[in-house]
Amino acid sequence: MCRCILGEISNMAAHNFLWSLTKNCFTFGLIGLTVSDRYASIVPVRGSSMSPTFNPTTDSFMGSLSDDHVLMEKFCLQKYKFSHGDVIVFCSPSNHKEKHVKRIIGLPGDWIGTPMTNDVVKVPNGHCWVEGDNPSSSLDSRSFGPIPLGLVKGRVTHILWPPQRVRHVERKNHQNRHSPS
Amino acid sequence: MGVRNQLSLFVTFAKEGFEKSLLVGKFFCCLHVVNTYVCTPALAYGPSMLPTINLTGDLVLAERISTRFNKVCPGDVVLVRSPVVPRRIVTKRVIGMEGDRVSYVADPKSSDKFETVVVPQGHVWIEGDNIYESNDSRKFGAVPYGLIEGRVFLR
Numbered sequence: 023m024c025r026c027i028l029g030e031i032s033n034m035a036a037h038n039f040l041w042s043l044t045k046n047c048f049t050f051g052l053i054g055l056t057v058s059d060r061y062a063s064i065v066p067v068r069g070s071s072m073s074p075t076f077n078p079t080t081d082s083f084m085g086s087l088s089d090d091h092v093l094m095e096k097f098c099l100q101k102y103k104f105s106h107g108d109v110i111v112f113c114s115p116s117n118h119k120e121k122h123v124k125r126i127i128g129l130p131g132d133w134i135g136t137p138m139t140n141d142v143v144k145v146p147n148g149h150c151w152v153e154g155d156n157p158s159s160s161l162d163s164r165s166f167g168p169i170p171l172g173l174v175k176g177r178v179t180h181i182l183w184p185p186q187r188v189r190h191v192e193r194k195n196h197q198n199r200h201s202p203s
Numbered sequence: 204m205g206v207r208n209q210l211s212l213f214v215t216f217a218k219e220g221f222e223k224s225l226l227v228g229k230f231f232c233c234l235h236v237v238n239t240y241v242c243t244p245a246l247a248y249g250p251s252m253l254p255t256i257n258l259t260g261d262l263v264l265a266e267r268i269s270t271r272f273n274k275v276c277p278g279d280v281v282l283v284r285s286p287v288v289p290r291r292i293v294t295k296r297v298i299g300m301e302g303d304r305v306s307y308v309a310d311p312k313s314s315d316k317f318e319t320v321v322v323p324q325g326h327v328w329i330e331g332d333n334i335y336e337s338n339d340s341r342k343f344g345a346v347p348y349g350l351i352e353g354r355v356f357l358r
Contacts, residue, residue: 049229052229052232052233052236053228053229053232055232055236056231056232056235056236059235059239060235101290102289102290113347113349114325114349115325115326115347115349116323116324116325116347117324117325118325118347118348118349146287147287147288148285148286148287148288148289149286169347170284170286170289170346170347170350171289172284172285172286172289172349172350173347173349173350174289
């Protein structure tokens with residue numbers, strides 16, 4: 023009978039332990055999800071459209087392990103206030119499930135010169151013009167036009183991986199832009 | 204002796220305070236997850252959706268599950284982040300999905316002329332129910348699907 027009671031107590035202890043472990047995992051998952059949705063999160067950068075800022079080498083041997091992982095902050099979404107040269111993450115206008123990383127070249131009211139068509143485009147209200155740092159392999163506003171600022175999901179501030187490339191992401195100005203002032 | 208007592212009292216208070224704030228934090232995170240992934244309330248006002256939504260304001264419930272899984276259809280009333288002012292969320296009805304051919308009256312107050320447009324890939328065409336007083340896709344064009352915030356299902 024003693025062994026029976028001992029067996030039951032150890033069963034209950036294991037049960038309690040599993041239950042408290044599940045509760046803790048759930049709590050941390052909830053907190054992590056909230057923080058990553060509202061404040062900052064880490065995203066991998068795929069492709070070479072932002073070379074040499076991100077993914078300067080196309081290393082197909084290592085695959086996704088060698089991709090740059092960056093810190094994306096969401097505080098800029100409170101006021102939707104961006105500056106020229108910010109690197110942002112946004113939902114693609116042709117496929118809302120894809121996210122792209124590009125640099126803001128023009129803000130509302132700017133005139134952008136496109137050397138391809140010799141055209142000058144004015145960025146409408148509430149939109150922005152984005153381009154990749156590597157113009158030869160970048161699908162950006164030169165193909166799909168200015169994007170609404172509502173599609174922006176965050177601003178990239180630091181590279182976090184790989185460890186030898188940890189640094190702050192700087193703003194870079196573009197020569198093709200003419201601001202009204 | 205007195206210092207030890209005071210220290211242990213302080214530790215008890217600190218532990219209790221920490222546990223209470225953890226509870227508040229957990230509640231806030233729960234609220235955020237439900238708001239962002241399940242459904243959210245919103246106050247819709249303005250003349251652009253008369254007679255469906257009141258001029259002075261109607262409390263609506265919008266769910267976020269069908270927008271995440273691409274289940275939004277023409278005829279749904281949706282919450283959309285305005286492409287002109289990104290901090291503002293507007294309520295409009297979906298008229299056409301990508302690839303649809305949409306016919307609309309550009310300016311009903313001045314003429315009856317119909318214009319036709321094909322909705323580009325990844326975009327939707329939204330219009331207010333009250334086309335005389337509605338600032339919608341007839342003015343700013345088709346909006347990308349990524350701007351849709353939720354589908355209204357309860358008023």
